[in-house]
Amino acid sequence: MAAPASLSGPDTVGADEFRAIKLMEVELSRALPALSYDGARQRVWVLARLLTEPIGACLVDVDADGVSPARLADVLWRELGQVIVGRFVAAGQPAPQGLTGDGLDVAAGSWPFLLERGAALKAPPFMSVIVCTYNRPDQLKVCLDYLGKQQYPCYEVIVVDNSPHTDAVRAHVASLDSARYRYVLEPRAGLSRARNAGVSVASGAIVAFVDDDEEPDAWWLAGLARGFGRGGDVGCVTGLILPACLDTEAQFVFEEIGGHSKGRGFDPAIFSAKGPQSPLYPQPPFGAGGNMAFRREVLARIGRFDTALGAGTPTLGAEDTLALTLVLLSGFSIAYEPAAFVRHHHYRDFAGAARQLRGYAVGMGAFYIALLWRRPSIITGLARLTPLALGYLRASRSQSRQPAVALAPELTSGRGLQMLAGPPAYLRGVLRNASSSALRARGSAQRRPRR
Secondary structure, eight states, X not given: OOOOOOOOOTTTTTOSSOOOEEEEEEETTSOOOOBOOOSSOOEEEEEEEETTEEEEEEEEEOOTTOBOHHHHXXXXXXXXXXXXXXXXXXXXXXXXXXXXXXXXOOOXXXXXXXXXXXXXHHSOOOEEEEXXXXXXXXXXXXXXXXHTTOSOSSEEEEEEEESOSSSHHHHHHHHTOOTTEEEEEEOSOOHHHHHHHHHHHOOSSEEEEEETTEEEOTTHHHHXXXXXXXXXXXXXXXXXXXXXXXXXXXHHHHHHTTTTSTTTTTOOEEEBTTBSSOTTOOSSXXXXXXEEEEEHHHHHHHTXXXXXXXXXXXXXXXXXXXXXXXXXXXXXXXXXXXXEEEXXXXXXXXXXXXXXXXXXXXXXXXXXXXXXXXXXXXXXXXXXXXXXXXXXXXXXXXXXXXXTGGGOGGGTTTHHHHHHTHHHHHHXXXXXXXXXXXXXXXXXXXXXXXX
């Protein structure tokens, strides 16, 4: 499986001072670029694309002499040669024996990836893209700029302003002066509430979600459409989440321990209740909330997003995990489509990264209680998965001994105890919702005119 490049190496792990890692893309069907040394960034994380499809990534050392196209080709072939050959074999074209600085000779007209994407774009479904934001107008502006560059003909963008402190988001959406962008206010805090508010006004047959701190690739929506085109039973498509930058040590360590796409990499996959992994055990995850899309009727079938889960609640997360699992348990499949990728701005400091990882752990514990709440019959299936779960926790502990992670042990320590905090957190979220509903009902009754 083609996985994101490991970033470990002598110039980063254990160094006295972390050096920022530059990110770039190369298209393998064209002449490769030379990499120049800028005196500050000595490593380059290269995303390789073949006829626009992302197929893998590797880390390239750049010394004072720079890296010539031929040398870059050698590195890419050493790291990704097997993947490249596999793509050519699947396309029924002669496999290359190597990669040169001039790039690869590809017959694009018969290339399966392009043919499948072209077929999906002949009758593209109208998509509603929902961006939920919480008092981050500057980051939102960047995200919306990328959404405006989509290579996709029919979509709308719904910006859900969640419990805002200012009117900055509303003003920015209005300034775009385009019917494509719509503003929705959700005054009650909570990511699930914001997601549901966006779904309520969405007009697309497909509802896609991207976070406000992400940069969707220009072919993101086209990739999602290709994923839905892989079968009528596909109820959800998820995609790859890559780093938008690796400027700090915290961002590097977060990506090194898996980032947002741990265990998935660049290979497409289809998941159903029958496999290849149990829908009750989303490790590695079927996808993440920062890059997922649903058929609108499927979202209705599963009851949308649980408002006792997610950011802004005591559980801190897992509203996406529950929704994806319920899709599988409802008889639909999930298509993992790496070509539908986004770039995410990781937290720049260890404190932020630690909070995020703690949220994942607490959310995972809450996820199982929420799932049992809806499907009590799964308890026997969960019991059979207990040995697998214990193995995962042991693996998490051993991971803390890896050199890169040893730079920040707080990112991996206490994962099991954090998961145990999930069930009571979920119950607090449920009680909070019930109390809020009671208060709203009482207020509504008091405002009702007497006859």
